[in-house]
Amino acid sequence: MALVNEHFLKIPNNYLFADVAKKVNVFKATHPKAEVISMGVGDVTQPLAPAVVEAIHKAADEMSTQSGFHGYGPEQGYDFLREAILKHEFLSRGIHLEKDEIFVNDGAKSDTGNIQELIRWDNSVGVTDPIYPVYIDSNAMIGRAGIKDENGRWSNVIYMPCIAENKFIPQIPDRRVDVIYLCYPNNPTGMVLSREELRKWVNYALHNDALIFFDAAYEAYIQDEDIPHSIYEIKGARKCAIEFHSYSKTAGFTGVRCGYTVVPKEVTASTLDGEAIQLNALWNRRQCTKFNGASYISQRAAEATYSAEGRKQVKATIDYYMRNARQILTVLKSLGLECYGGENAPYIWVKTPSETDSWTFFRQMLYGAHVVCTPGVGFGPSGEGYVRFTAFGSREHTEEALQRIKDWLK
Amino acid sequence: MALVNEHFLKIPNNYLFADVAKKVNVFKATHPKAEVISMGVGDVTQPLAPAVVEAIHKAADEMSTQSGFHGYGPEQGYDFLREAILKHEFLSRGIHLEKDEIFVNDGAKSDTGNIQELIRWDNSVGVTDPIYPVYIDSNAMIGRAGIKDENGRWSNVIYMPCIAENKFIPQIPDRRVDVIYLCYPNNPTGMVLSREELRKWVNYALHNDALIFFDAAYEAYIQDEDIPHSIYEIKGARKCAIEFHSYSKTAGFTGVRCGYTVVPKEVTASTLDGEAIQLNALWNRRQCTKFNGASYISQRAAEATYSAEGRKQVKATIDYYMRNARQILTVLKSLGLECYGGENAPYIWVKTPSETDSWTFFRQMLYGAHVVCTPGVGFGPSGEGYVRFTAFGSREHTEEALQRIKDWLK
Numbered sequence: 001m002a003l004v005n006e007h008f009l010k011i012p013n014n015y016l017f018a019d020v021a022k023k024v025n026v027f028k029a030t031h032p033k034a035e036v037i038s039m040g041v042g043d044v045t046q047p048l049a050p051a052v053v054e055a056i057h058k059a060a061d062e063m064s065t066q067s068g069f070h071g072y073g074p075e076q077g078y079d080f081l082r083e084a085i086l087k088h089e090f091l092s093r094g095i096h097l098e099k100d101e102i103f104v105n106d107g108a109k110s111d112t113g114n115i116q117e118l119i120r121w122d123n124s125v126g127v128t129d130p131i132y133p134v135y136i137d138s139n140a141m142i143g144r145a146g147i148k149d150e151n152g153r154w155s156n157v158i159y160m161p162c163i164a165e166n167k168f169i170p171q172i173p174d175r176r177v178d179v180i181y182l183c184y185p186n187n188p189t190g191m192v193l194s195r196e197e198l199r200k201w202v203n204y205a206l207h208n209d210a211l212i213f214f215d216a217a218y219e220a221y222i223q224d225e226d227i228p229h230s231i232y233e234i235k236g237a238r239k240c241a242i243e244f245h246s247y248s249k250t251a252g253f254t255g256v257r258c259g260y261t262v263v264p265k266e267v268t269a270s271t272l273d274g275e276a277i278q279l280n281a282l283w284n285r286r287q288c289t290k291f292n293g294a295s296y297i298s299q300r301a302a303e304a305t306y307s308a309e310g311r312k313q314v315k316a317t318i319d320y321y322m323r324n325a326r327q328i329l330t331v332l333k334s335l336g337l338e339c340y341g342g343e344n345a346p347y348i349w350v351k352t353p354s355e356t357d358s359w360t361f362f363r364q365m366l367y368g369a370h371v372v373c374t375p376g377v378g379f380g381p382s383g384e385g386y387v388r389f390t391a392f393g394s395r396e397h398t399e400e401a402l403q404r405i406k407d408w409l410k
Numbered sequence: 411m412a413l414v415n416e417h418f419l420k421i422p423n424n425y426l427f428a429d430v431a432k433k434v435n436v437f438k439a440t441h442p443k444a445e446v447i448s449m450g451v452g453d454v455t456q457p458l459a460p461a462v463v464e465a466i467h468k469a470a471d472e473m474s475t476q477s478g479f480h481g482y483g484p485e486q487g488y489d490f491l492r493e494a495i496l497k498h499e500f501l502s503r504g505i506h507l508e509k510d511e512i513f514v515n516d517g518a519k520s521d522t523g524n525i526q527e528l529i530r531w532d533n534s535v536g537v538t539d540p541i542y543p544v545y546i547d548s549n550a551m552i553g554r555a556g557i558k559d560e561n562g563r564w565s566n567v568i569y570m571p572c573i574a575e576n577k578f579i580p581q582i583p584d585r586r587v588d589v590i591y592l593c594y595p596n597n598p599t600g601m602v603l604s605r606e607e608l609r610k611w612v613n614y615a616l617h618n619d620a621l622i623f624f625d626a627a628y629e630a631y632i633q634d635e636d637i638p639h640s641i642y643e644i645k646g647a648r649k650c651a652i653e654f655h656s657y658s659k660t661a662g663f664t665g666v667r668c669g670y671t672v673v674p675k676e677v678t679a680s681t682l683d684g685e686a687i688q689l690n691a692l693w694n695r696r697q698c699t700k701f702n703g704a705s706y707i708s709q710r711a712a713e714a715t716y717s718a719e720g721r722k723q724v725k726a727t728i729d730y731y732m733r734n735a736r737q738i739l740t741v742l743k744s745l746g747l748e749c750y751g752g753e754n755a756p757y758i759w760v761k762t763p764s765e766t767d768s769w770t771f772f773r774q775m776l777y778g779a780h781v782v783c784t785p786g787v788g789f790g791p792s793g794e795g796y797v798r799f800t801a802f803g804s805r806e807h808t809e810e811a812l813q814r815i816k817d818w819l820k
Contacts, residue, residue: 001588001619002619003529003530003532004528004687004689005530006530009687043482045481046479048474048479056466060458060467063457063466064457066457069456071454071665110700113699113700117551134700141527141699142527178413208411254482255483255703255705269412269413270411271413271416285425291520292664293667294516294667295708297666297708
């Protein structure tokens with residue numbers, strides 16, 4: 001008789017954003033005249049760059065011909081894209097990687113969710129808290145996270161709280177952690193770590209033979225020149241870190257689906273007998289078995305973001321969103337709200353007034369201002385008492401939402 | 411210290427097709443003047459249907475505008491595609507499914523590889539042999555397949571041989587099997603199962619509370635009206651079968667990436683305590699956690715295959731490939747080779763002459779005729795002594811390859 005994987009039964013039925021969407025839909029159904037503005041889901045709103053659209057048209061035309069047709073590509077991605085990535089994302093920063101250390105994918109969510117397949121089921125997992133739910137949930141589904149307690153903490157997960165009181169700087173844990181997920185610039189807090197702070201993590205990993213899974217999905221939003229764009233800017237990271245990138249937020253590809261994962265050949269994990277196994281080879285095997293490559297069209301679209309025109313257009317859209325972010329920060333701070341992030345990331349992390357809990361404040365804002373934010377507690381226990389705003393809306397919607405919040409809070 | 415998932419170390423380093431590609435590349439490097447024709451990898455060669463290309467252009471234009479831009483779609487896929495699937499793939503065959511039983515993906519390989527995440531680590535797995543490597547490998551990676559013996563058989567996998575001697579009809583096993591992978595029309599043998607034979611499997615699954623993972627990736631190639639296109643044509647299958655579809659071979663989407671998985675709400679697996687858990691909810695949770703939806707562009711492309719024009723064009727390409735298949739069958743049979751498949755599938759399964767082993771015959775044909783086939787043993791132990799030809803090439807290449815084989819074998 002077929003038996004279910006009972007670990008699935010331990011995780012909440014709904015994915016956080018599905019939960020938020022449900023509540024928003026209930027509100028819309030009962031308030032059909034309300035024009036709800038979402039600053040909740042981290043989804044982009046501006047059109048694709050013209051250079052990208054042109055590349056999609058060109059790829060489609062190729063696919064309509066015998067000689068230009070592309071069937072299965074290499075599971076790791078086409079050379080034209082991997083080479084562009086090496087050149088523009090890494091060589092330009094003095095980081096030397098090899099082509100076969102780059103694995104193109106259909107977006108970071110898949111790879112950040114699947115990467116845990118490479119490690120033993122009983123490795124301990126460390127996460128900053130609050131965090132993007134995928135890192136924990138993907139481990140919970142395989143049993144690595146243990147059991148959830150009444151406070152929403154998993155027994156086998158080591159949480160490194162990032163809150164106002166510690167300036168959102170995660171402390172090196174006092175317990176053994178085998179695998180650490182870090183996301184900087186951070187989703188959901190919008191905060192960044194300095195080179196010095198990141199170095200502490202790399203050194204911890206090197207000294208403890210631990211792994212860092214580093215999510216750099218928002219690196220294109222960094223404004224401050226001192227903040228690293230890649231963990232490989234830190235010496236030694238090539239030996240202990242796997243890094244995830246995505247075109248979703250960089251170039252508005254949330255509906256196009258393309259990203260890439262970097263697995264340096266020096267990164268290893270150990271067998272019980274102490275033999276070091278290269279994870280690059282294992283990831284390659286995993287992807288060759290369970291993935292058939294990203295769409296040729298999406299890869300040509302991604303390549304176009306590296307042309308001179310593409311780079312300009314992509315930057316213009318990022319600047320557009322960061323202008324929203326500055327506006328959100330300005331207005332919410334003027335209302336007396338304690339705000340974090342929004343300077344090197346498109347997320348603003350706001351402490352709720354009067355210690356209101358996250359979901360209550362979310363509901364109050366939805367009903368009071370018809371604006372959607374994301375309850376911070378949905379990202380983890382240390383997110384309680386915070387909500388997240390995104391800067392991805394249109395200028396007009398962002399300004400209107402801020403006006404409504406002003407009117408509501410006054 | 412980070413420990414590796416040691417199950418990965420038990421599987422061969424290379425994926426079968428990567429292995430074949432390596433040997434072909436060695437040949438090409440040492441015989442630069444040889445024009446190698448591949449009838450090996452199951453990749454399509456004909457351009458996308460004009461209706462599909464038009465849909466891609468239209469989607470790209472939408473994405474270049476504010477109002478037409480699409481960001482994140484529902485992880486399960488857009489309604490426009492799910493509704494088209496329900497109507498054209500199922501309702502048209504008298505099968506009533508609901509929209510939320512359809513999960514759009516980036517191609518069947520991902521889902522056939524990931525579906526095993528829903529079941530307990532120690533479920534026993536049954537496969538027809540020979541088989542598409544993903545079904546076994548994805549289970550081996552999590553430890554469900556046991557240990558591989560010297561004959562290439564995994565200790566926890568129940569093999570149901572499909573060979574000339576049993577007319578390629580898999581026998582119901584005499585041991586308990588919790589999860590059975592079936593692929594019909596079959597990759598690699600090109601054979602099909604009658605309604606009656608499929609019914610035996612559905613009844614087995616119903617009586618034993620087992621699950622069937624039914625890969626219907628090639629159903630569009632069925633010519634015989636009596637052969638089912640979906641396992642849901644069999645009464646009771648809704649209670650025990652999950653079905654996988656892909657636009658890869660149906661519509662040439664190997665480089666576009668789109669497919670869908672059907673998980674009827676009646677399909678359950680049990681907890682240790684005997685509680686029936688709905689797999690539809692679990693798959694939804696898995697996909698919401700580790701997948702961000704198929705590209706909007708790919709989904710509009712898939713939708714276009716259901717328009718009147720699209721259906722005609724897609725059928726014309728399938729007919730083109732099946733003409734190749736008939737030609738391959740005719741010629742190889744005339745050379746005295748024992749051939750199977752090729753009538754309801756784009757694959758022809760050929761017994762090697764004089765009991766030559768698969769890899770030897772593969773090598774002999776590569777060096778002797780400069781034609782690539784796929785060694786049957788790469789698909790499993792019962793594939794030894796067979797090779798697979800695909801009908802996906804161009805007419806010209808197919809005819810030339812057959813001429814060279816004629817010359818070589820005479």
